[in-house]
Amino acid sequence: xxxxxVNYVGDKEFEGRLSIAVDAGNPPDIVDFPQPxxxxxxxxxxxxxxxxxxxxEDWLTQQYNQxxxxxxxxxxxxxxxxxxxxxxxxxxxxxxxxxxxGYEVPETWDELLALTQMIxxxxxxxxxxxxxxxxxxxxxxxxxxxxxxxxxxxxxGTLPFSSPEVKNAIETWSEIWFNPDYVFGGTDTIVSTAFxxxxxxxxxxxxxxWLHRQGNFITGSFPEGAEPGVDYDFFYLPPxxxxxxxxxxxxxxxxxxxxxxxxxxxxxxxxxxxxxAVGWLANDSALAAHQTTPxxxxxxxxxxxxxxxxxxxxxxxxxxxxxxxxxxxxxFWTGMTDYVSGLSDLDTALAEIDASWPQ
Amino acid sequence: MAxxxxxxxxxxxxxxxxxxxxxxxxxxxxxxxxxxxxxxYAGFIFLRDSxxxxxxxTIIAIIWxxxxxxxxxxxxxxxxxxxxxxxxxxxxxxxxxxxxxxxLLWYLTLPVYRTFWLxxxxxxxxxxxxxxxxPLTWPAAIQSESFVGVTNYVAxxxxxxxxxxxxxxxxxxxxxxxxSVVTGLFVAWLADRSKFERVSxxxxxxxxxxxxxxxxxxxxxxxxxxxxxAPQIGVFNAIVVALGGQPQLWDKWVAIAPWNNLFLILxxxxxxxxxxxxxxxxxxKGIPEEIIEASRVxxxxxxxxxxxxxxxxxxxxxxxxxxxxxxxxxxxFDIVWVMTGGQFGTHVIATQFYRQSFTARNSGFGSAIAxxxxxxxxxxxxxxxxxxxxxxxx
Numbered sequence: 121x122x123x124x125x126v127n128y129v130g131d132k133e134f135e136g137r138l139s140i141a142v143d144a145g146n147p148p149d150i151v152d153f154p155q156p157x158x159x160x161x162x163x164x165x166x167x168x169x170x171x172x173x174x175x176x177e178d179w180l181t182q183q184y185n186q187x188x189x190x191x192x193x194x195x196x197x198x199x200x201x202x203x204x205x206x207x208x209x210x211x212x213x214x215x216x217x218x219x220x221x222g223y224e225v226p227e228t229w230d231e232l233l234a235l236t237q238m239i240x241x242x243x244x245x246x247x248x249x250x251x252x253x254x255x256x257x258x259x260x261x262x263x264x265x266x267x268x269x270x271x272x273x274x275x276x277g278t279l280p281f282s283s284p285e286v287k288n289a290i291e292t293w294s295e296i297w298f299n300p301d302y303v304f305g306g307t308d309t310i311v312s313t314a315f316x317x318x319x320x321x322x323x324x325x326x327x328x329x330w331l332h333r334q335g336n337f338i339t340g341s342f343p344e345g346a347e348p349g350v351d352y353d354f355f356y357l358p359p360x361x362x363x364x365x366x367x368x369x370x371x372x373x374x375x376x377x378x379x380x381x382x383x384x385x386x387x388x389x390x391x392x393x394x395x396x397a398v399g400w401l402a403n404d405s406a407l408a409a410h411q412t413t414p415x416x417x418x419x420x421x422x423x424x425x426x427x428x429x430x431x432x433x434x435x436x437x438x439x440x441x442x443x444x445x446x447x448x449x450x451x452f453w454t455g456m457t458d459y460v461s462g463l464s465d466l467d468t469a470l471a472e473i474d475a476s477w478p479q
Numbered sequence: 480m481a482x483x484x485x486x487x488x489x490x491x492x493x494x495x496x497x498x499x500x501x502x503x504x505x506x507x508x509x510x511x512x513x514x515x516x517x518x519x520y521a522g523f524i525f526l527r528d529s530x531x532x533x534x535x536x537t538i539i540a541i542i543w544x545x546x547x548x549x550x551x552x553x554x555x556x557x558x559x560x561x562x563x564x565x566x567x568x569x570x571x572x573x574x575x576x577x578x579x580x581x582x583l584l585w586y587l588t589l590p591v592y593r594t595f596w597l598x599x600x601x602x603x604x605x606x607x608x609x610x611x612x613x614p615l616t617w618p619a620a621i622q623s624e625s626f627v628g629v630t631n632y633v634a635x636x637x638x639x640x641x642x643x644x645x646x647x648x649x650x651x652x653x654x655x656x657x658x659s660v661v662t663g664l665f666v667a668w669l670a671d672r673s674k675f676e677r678v679s680x681x682x683x684x685x686x687x688x689x690x691x692x693x694x695x696x697x698x699x700x701x702x703x704x705x706x707x708x709a710p711q712i713g714v715f716n717a718i719v720v721a722l723g724g725q726p727q728l729w730d731k732w733v734a735i736a737p738w739n740n741l742f743l744i745l746x747x748x749x750x751x752x753x754x755x756x757x758x759x760x761x762x763x764k765g766i767p768e769e770i771i772e773a774s775r776v777x778x779x780x781x782x783x784x785x786x787x788x789x790x791x792x793x794x795x796x797x798x799x800x801x802x803x804x805x806x807x808x809x810x811x812f813d814i815v816w817v818m819t820g821g822q823f824g825t826h827v828i829a830t831q832f833y834r835q836s837f838t839a840r841n842s843g844f845g846s847a848i849a850x851x852x853x854x855x856x857x858x859x860x861x862x863x864x865x866x867x868x869x870x871x872x873x
Contacts, residue, residue, distance in 0.1 A: 255820035305706030446839030
């Protein structure tokens with residue numbers, strides 16, 4: 121027992137509230153950033169305390185894979201310590217009824233499209249998709265875009281949004297999204313369905329949809345009592361083109377420090393050991409970012425995902441979370457929502473995202 | 480009282496004593512305020528720089544704030560009362576409104592001034608050694624890289640999303656405030672001649688008690704859309720589907736953009752009708768019964784009475800209510816933010832300001848939007864206040 125009391129404050133308006141608190145000179149001690157891109161803004165303005173001022177770098181290299189440390193390095197400093205992450209390249213399905221209906225887990229993108237069509241032929245809609253998330257509406261669509269980018273191209277360096285590679289990636293998922301026979305409720309309801317409500321029809325009897333792509337955290341929104349491996353299971357979102365291997369999309373939370381006090385430092389140190397994430401690991405809601413995490417920390421539902429992550433040929437962080445705030449938490453979301461809802465065509469949406477990129 | 484007593488006493492005391500008394504009075508008039516200011520200033524410095532525990536700071540802040548204002552009032556009032564009667568009368572009002580004006584300056588005028596400066600800089604704000612109150616630091620700041628001049632203002636009038644916001648704000652003004660006035664007036668007129676006046680007016684006034692955010696949450700459920708073969712939990716779609724239609728997206732319905740904004744505006748009408756109804760109801764009751772009787776005798780129809788007599792009689796109230804709601808709708812933020820987050824073509828000036836300032840952390844652009852919003856509100860505000868002063872509006 122350290123005697124340190126931690127007060128946690130969660131907020132749906134996290135981005136705005138944090139900016140106000142920081143500008144007012146009253147920042148929280150430690151901030152759990154789901155979006156390193158947003159953190160970079162604060163690091164650039166010099167608000168973030170570098171943990172290596174009191175944690176030896178050897179310790180960090182021992183606890184974390186180098187790629188995590190690289191992702192924590194911003195504006196010439198270590199801007200925080202990674203805590204936990206979510207695997208995103210997962211498709212959830214109602215296992216028992218899925219097997220009973222004679223459907224099979226697809227191994228390639230073509231098989232996935234064939235399965236989607238087969239379900240449509242059986243008179244059902246295959247996919248449950250919802251991107252509504254309050255002021256953050258649209259982020260699910262950015263995830264799909266990133267998945268498809270990883271599966272349809274390989275990029276070294278940076279590309280504008282309006283490049284053919286990005287357009288092609290978005291058009292790949294559009295094949296499913298814009299076909300009203302493939303999406304439960306049709307394309308129109310995608311933008312108005314909350315992302316965490318969207319998988320619910322999968323658990324009706326009979327299921328109203330059969331497939332749902334989302335990170336492992338979505339199991340928290342599954343109906344109570346749904347049993348992993350029976351009522352639901354997951355498979356890896358299949359590769360589109362073998363050339364690009366089996367990429368695995370992740371997003372994680374980085375803990376950043378804004379106030380320099382001994383008890384805050386102590387808590388930051390605690391976040392560098394996997395024991396600090398045990399609550400998430402045991403109830404299947406996140407994986408630990410620490411490479412020293414023993415497998416037995418994980419609950420049964422997560423071991424499979426940890427294995428999938430290990431089997432992946434590449435391991436890529438959620439791009440929108442790495443982009444500057446106005447794009448990754450702004451125009452990328454809005455652009456995708458405008459495109460899906462039909463407010464603007466794809467070229468216009470992508471050009472506007474490019475235009476919003478800070479100079 | 481003191482002034483009246485003094486001459487009687489003074490007759491009996493020597494010139495020297497009088498001089499000492501005079502000195503003492505000067506001392507009191509100068510030293511006591513000085514001490515008071517020192518105490519207040521020391522408190523300010525302590526609050527700004529202290530590392531004391533939070534609770535100590537909080538308690539001292541309360542004592543400093545409340546006590547400081549009381550001390551200031553006491554000191555100023557003391558000074559003014561020592562002055563000749565004529566001056567006391569002249570200055571005393573300022574002692575009473577002074578703190579309010581000072582607070583207004585500190586919390587409103589200075590921030591506006593600072594925001595204006597911010598709007599001339601880029602996303603990171605002022606360069607290091609710049610202070611808005613020190614003209615000596617201005618030239619260096621203006622020559623620095625982060626000074627962008629009117630670029631932010633140009634961007635406001637050229638970016639599509641901002642233009643969309645202006646269009647939407649205009650819709651809010653035209654439809655939101657006008658419909659609130661029209662429905663409020665209509666309801667007030669009907670209720671005035673109804674047996675159930677109290678009940679009906681209370682019911683229509685009720686939404687006024689709900690916050691904008693609360694109302695938005697309620698309406699979010701009203702507009703809730705579910706796939707056609709699932710049970711509809713939103714009132715609107717339940718009705719549409721029951722009548723054999725397709726469930727619609729209402730406020731998120733971009734196929735009818737920009738008219739989907741009307742479904743957001745409907746919320747403000749629902750909220751504000753009660754406000755305008757109450758004021759109109761009072762104004763209508765203020766019209767002398769004789770005029771209406773006389774027009775009835777002359778054979779005017781009810782419609783003629785309404786348009787030719789009632790409306791002209793309460794015109795001042797109508798304008799005041801209308802401009803008040805125009806100001807509400809110009810600043811509208813909560814409803815849009817909760818319902819759509821500004822997506823689906825529903826951004827307004829205030830939501831864009833918030834997005835730029837706090838999500839994108841572009842303080843220059845955000846400040847420029849805030850200044851434009853202020854500039855659009857001010858004329859309406861002045862007109863509103865002038866109407867309020869001239870007519871017996873309420």
